[in-house]
Amino acid sequence: MTRLRSAAVGLVVAGLAAGSLSTGPPLHEPVRAGDYWILAADFHVHGFLGDGALAPWLLRDEAARAGLDVFVLTNHNRVSTGKFARRRFAGTAGPIVIPGQEITARGFHIAAAGLEERVDWTHGAAAAIRAVHAEGGVAIAAHPERSYWQGWDDESVRLLDGYERAHPSMKKPEAGADFVTFAARAEALHPGMATIGSSDYHTTQSPGICRTLVLARDRTAESVIAAVRDGRTVAMDMDGRLYGHGDALRLVQEAHLPPPARPPFTAGSRAPIAAAVGGLLLLVLL
């Protein structure tokens, strides 16, 4: 039995060691389009401490692996994790981290980017958006499916800076049409509003699986926020379809960017997992 357990420990160590040997992809280098950088951004990502699985430093690694240039940490009704991450990574190479908050209430969810203080969610969507603007941030309607429409009156939709046009929930048969309906309403009430693609990453899927291509004047958080405010964004869904308007859409189409990379479910990543998990299973059972 001792020999078997030793073999199981060896299997776990071998799996973890093999997994550690694989290096990540090189840092993503954004492309230029006219006067702009096309930055790949994810405006809706959850982390630990919160209901996301990964601590900020691991999240940033995953964002880099997914080819993102920017991500916004939007824990539910909390902005502290994003502020911590921004401070921790200031001046280092890798994706830009912007503090945000998923303003979470019964009738609406807003992915807010560029915050310093927690926004009160209890006074309705319009009041929350005004509070975001007062802090210099932008407010994006998060996963606007039917079940989240209750809090969106015309005034609050008009105040929005953007709405999630691409989101993993769109794959649900009943939700796809809801995204189209909300997009039509948003365009009617606030023409040219930024179209946003977000992963809403918690534990599964991958950051950037749906993403926003931001036409930013430079590679800073301030430029990214300004681009959303001006509607210089294009949403990209999981299959690489683009949603946007005007020059922004044309510039991104001309750049011929690849669709978001799926998680690396390759034989190379599966073998170390098989060894580590097999070893752990033996340790539990033997």
Add this chain to the structure above:
Amino acid sequence: MSADVELAFAPADTFDRLARTRATGSVIGLAGRVLLALAVMGTSVAVAATGRVSAGLVAIIAASWSFALLVQTIAAAVVILPARTSVVTRLRAFELWFQAHVPWSLWFLLPPLYFVVAGRRITDGVLMGAALVPMAWTAVLMRAFARNVLRSRHVHAVTLVHQTVLWGLTLCYIAFAIGGWDRVLDEVGL
């Protein structure tokens, strides 16, 4: 088959036997069980969240989520520390309780095993539904632990206190993670 597995499937007899075999605890034995639980949790979350494993990734995730074991320890302490009729030392009681990890360990290993076999991730709904099994199973194990290790005459009460503390603390974290108690109360219309 390990004593841990025997304990999961025949808890009363196995707890009784293990308690009679050795009454004093071993720090190394307890540390080994804690380390195994951390490795299982870290590996499972790493695969679910990133689709890969590495020593650094598993170690950081295990450290981040070690508070889940702290919650388990607090809930166990609430019933172990006041026990006056236990046939083993307190350290041995913790060691024996952490030996009851099999239901949760198997639940944590289910998603990466599915990934290895099927090449894709298990859905959140299936995983959450499957969590009902270790939840109920662990309550059964606590009943046997209370009866055969703590030798309590109030087995139901001990089990109830343990489950209340365990799920009360877990609920507090979930409430924190999804936006606070005020949001939870708002969602349920209070």
